[in-house]
Amino acid sequence: MRLRDAFLVGLMAGGALGGCATAPQKPLGVPIDLHRLNQAHYVQVIYTQKQSAKVTYLKKLPSPGTAPAPMACRYANTRHQRWNRGAWIWKTHALLGHPRFAAAFLDKAHRLGLDRLYLYLEGPLDIYRPLLHEAHASGMRIYALTGDPSDVENPSVVYTTIDKVEGYNRSHQLGFSGIQFDIEPYALSAFANHEQAIYERYVHLLRSIRSDIKGRLEWGVVVPFWFDQVQLHHESLIKLIMQQADNVAVMAYRTHYQNIVELANNSLCEGEALGKSVYLGIETSPIPDETHFILSTQQVLHYISYYQGRPYLNHRISSARPLIAHYTVSGSEISFYPDVEAAVRVTAKCPKYDSFAGWIINGLDEGWHVGKMH
Numbered sequence: 001m002r003l004r005d006a007f008l009v010g011l012m013a014g015g016a017l018g019g020c021a022t023a024p025q026k027p028l029g030v031p032i033d034l035h036r037l038n039q040a041h042y043v044q045v046i047y048t049q050k051q052s053a054k055v056t057y058l059k060k061l062p063s064p065g066t067a068p069a070p071m072a073c074r075y076a077n078t079r080h081q082r083w084n085r086g087a088w089i090w091k092t093h094a095l096l097g098h099p100r101f102a103a104a105f106l107d108k109a110h111r112l113g114l115d116r117l118y119l120y121l122e123g124p125l126d127i128y129r130p131l132l133h134e135a136h137a138s139g140m141r142i143y144a145l146t147g148d149p150s151d152v153e154n155p156s157v158v159y160t161t162i163d164k165v166e167g168y169n170r171s172h173q174l175g176f177s178g179i180q181f182d183i184e185p186y187a188l189s190a191f192a193n194h195e196q197a198i199y200e201r202y203v204h205l206l207r208s209i210r211s212d213i214k215g216r217l218e219w220g221v222v223v224p225f226w227f228d229q230v231q232l233h234h235e236s237l238i239k240l241i242m243q244q245a246d247n248v249a250v251m252a253y254r255t256h257y258q259n260i261v262e263l264a265n266n267s268l269c270e271g272e273a274l275g276k277s278v279y280l281g282i283e284t285s286p287i288p289d290e291t292h293f294i295l296s297t298q299q300v301l302h303y304i305s306y307y308q309g310r311p312y313l314n315h316r317i318s319s320a321r322p323l324i325a326h327y328t329v330s331g332s333e334i335s336f337y338p339d340v341e342a343a344v345r346v347t348a349k350c351p352k353y354d355s356f357a358g359w360i361i362n363g364l365d366e367g368w369h370v371g372k373m374h
Contacts, residue, residue, distance in 0.1 A: 029052065029053065029312045029313040029314035029315070030052055030053050030054075030055050030312065030313045031310065031311070031312055031313075032055065032304055032310075032311040032312060032313055033057065034311055036057040037057055037297060037300075038297075039057070039059070039193070040057035040058055040059055040193070040297055041058065041059055041060065041296065041297060042057075042058040042059075042060070042061055042294055042295065042296055042297065042324060043055060043056070043057060043058065043294070043295050043296075043297060043300045044056040044058060044062070044292065044293070044294050045292075045293045045294075045295070045300075045313065045317050046290050046291070046292050046293075047290065047291045047293075047316070047317075048288040048289065048290055048291075049288050049289065053313055053316075053317075055313060056192050057192060057193070058192050058193070058294075059192070059193045061294065061324065061325075062294070070262075070265050070266065071265065071266045071269035071270070072269070073268070073269035073272045073273065073353065073354075073355075081350055081356075083350055083356060083357060083358040083359070084115055084116055084279070084357060084358030084359070085112070085113050085114045085115055085116075085347045085358055085359050085360075085361075086114055086115070086116035086117060086118060086143075086279070086358065086359070086360045086361070087109065087112075087114055087116075087117055087118065087360060087361045087362070087364045088118045088120075088145060088182075088281070088360055088361070088362045089117055089118065089119050089120060089145070089364070089365050090120045090145075090365060091120075091365040091368050092119045092120050092121070092122050093122055093123075094365065094368045095119075095131055096122070096123070096127050096128065096131060097127065099130060099134075102130075102131055102134065103134065106134060106135060106138055106140060109140065109364075110138065110140075112344050112361075112364075113344065113347065113348070114140070114361075115139065115140060115141065116140065116141040116142070116143060116177070117135065117140060117141075117142055117143070118143045118144075118145040118180050118360065119131075119142060119143070119144065119145055120145045120146070121144050121145065121146050121161065121164075121165075125164055125165070125167075125168040126168075128142075128168075129172065132172070132174050132175065132176070133174055136174045141177040142176055142177060143176060143177050143178045143179065143180050144161075144165050144176045144178070144179040144180070145179075145180050145182065146158075146161050146179065146180070146181060146182070147180075147181040147182040147183040147184070147222070148183065149183060149184050149185055149186075149187040149188045150188070151181075151183050151205065152183065152185045152188065152198060152201045152202050152205055153188075153201070155205050155208060158181070158205065158208075158209060159208075159212055161179070162179065162209070162212055162213060162217070165179050165217065166216065166217060169217070176217075177218065178217055178218030178219055178220065178246075179217060179218075179219045179220075180219065180220045180221070180222060180249065181206075181209070181219065181220070181221050181222065182221075182222035183202065183205070183221070183222075184222075184224075185198050185199065185201075185202040186198075186224075196232065199230065199232050199237060200232065203232065203237070203240050203241070203244070206221065206240075206241060206244040206245060207244055209244070209245075210244045210245070218246050218247075219245060219246055220245050220246055220247040220248060220249060220277075220279075221241055221244075221245045221247075221248050221249070222248070222249045222251065222281070223238060223241060223248050223249070223250055223251065223267070224250075224251050225250050225251060225252045225253075225263040225264055225267070227241065227267070228266035228267055228270070236266075236270070238266065238267050238270055239270050239274070242270055242271060242274045242276045243274065245276070246276065246277070247271075247276055247277035247278065247279065247357060248267065248271070248276065248277075248278055248279070249278075249279040249280075249281050249360050250263075250264045250267045250278060250279070250280055250281060251281040251283075251362075252264040252280050252281060252282070253281070253282065253283040253287075253334045253335065254282075254333060254334065255332065255333060255334070255335065255336050255342070257346050257349055260280060260282065260346070261280075261351045264278070264280050264351075268351065268353040268355050268356060269353070269355075270355075271353075271355030272353060272354045272355040276355060277355060277357035278353070278355045278356060278357060279357050279358050279359065279360050280351070280356070280358075280359055280360070281359075281360045281361075281362055282336065282343050282346060282347075282359065282360075282361055282362070283334055283335040283336065283337070283343075283362050283363055284335060284336045284337050284340050284343050284361055284362065284363035284364060284366065285335055285337055285362060285363030285366045286331070286335065286337045286338075286366070287331035287332075287334045287335040287337065288331050289328060289329065289330050289331050290328065290329045290331075291326075291327075291328050292325070292326065292327050292328070292329065293317040293319075293323055293325070293326050294323065294324040294325040294326075295317070295323055295324055296324060299321065299322055299323065299324075300313075302315070302321060303315040303316070303317055335363070337363065337366075340361075340363075340364070343361055344361075346359070347359040347361065
């Protein structure tokens, strides 16, 4: 029976699919996209403590997550090696137009040992001038941070941003030291069913960025640690990215130093082979625990009911019924939150790789309020 037919049968019964007929109740769950469900073979449902379920429709099962064999590469002598420490700042608006707040944060950044900031671009670049001047005066390098999954489908936004940053640098003595792209194409809603095509467009975009910049501006790409596991045309995706960008920042989000290095090992080795710099990103934002369930499209019918003719995931998935997979991801294994000092202590360590260039901390702007800086 096609899933659409199954829904019609349930609708005629007037109750929850796969259960007894009951009076329809106002939905509390997540709406189900019947068209996408009918095209899928599997459904992934993710729960957190504070959010309702997130539903993803899959044509194939996710990768089991087994890492490729660790690459071997030449290790560096770190006794005299210097490395950078930076931070991703997404709430840039809190720094712009608030000089006392910005000065307090720059002072805090220095106390944390940071020497560079990646500022998410918001609004016209002229409003960054006072902040750039103060940062440069204090010895802090500022990089433009930009990117969105939709850039893969609308690359004109990327080229416009490059033009703006280069234009600003031409007209101001103290400009941006470079630009970093955090695109994350796997966040596109179509990714689950069009993975290879989206990755191909992503790599094509990076080639176009390289061609557009032509070495005039240092640029890098933010990537998840598992890009070394993705194969595209018989090459690892991380290698294809490094062949284009000047550097990469690997989101190796774990809270134990050895685990961080193990996750990033292959990226660090690829960087060494290609002569590219590799930064390691760590997380200090609060990350909730996640419970993941993967079901077949037939299995998920047991958890769906309707309201006014529309299907909803109204019943929490239970491991008591048959499942494809069930696992939990602990937020405390991914983020240092609330212990920022523990993250800072990690950045005092230097992995022994020639390609290692430094650390970037995410989440220092968590909970920012203008006028309040600890």
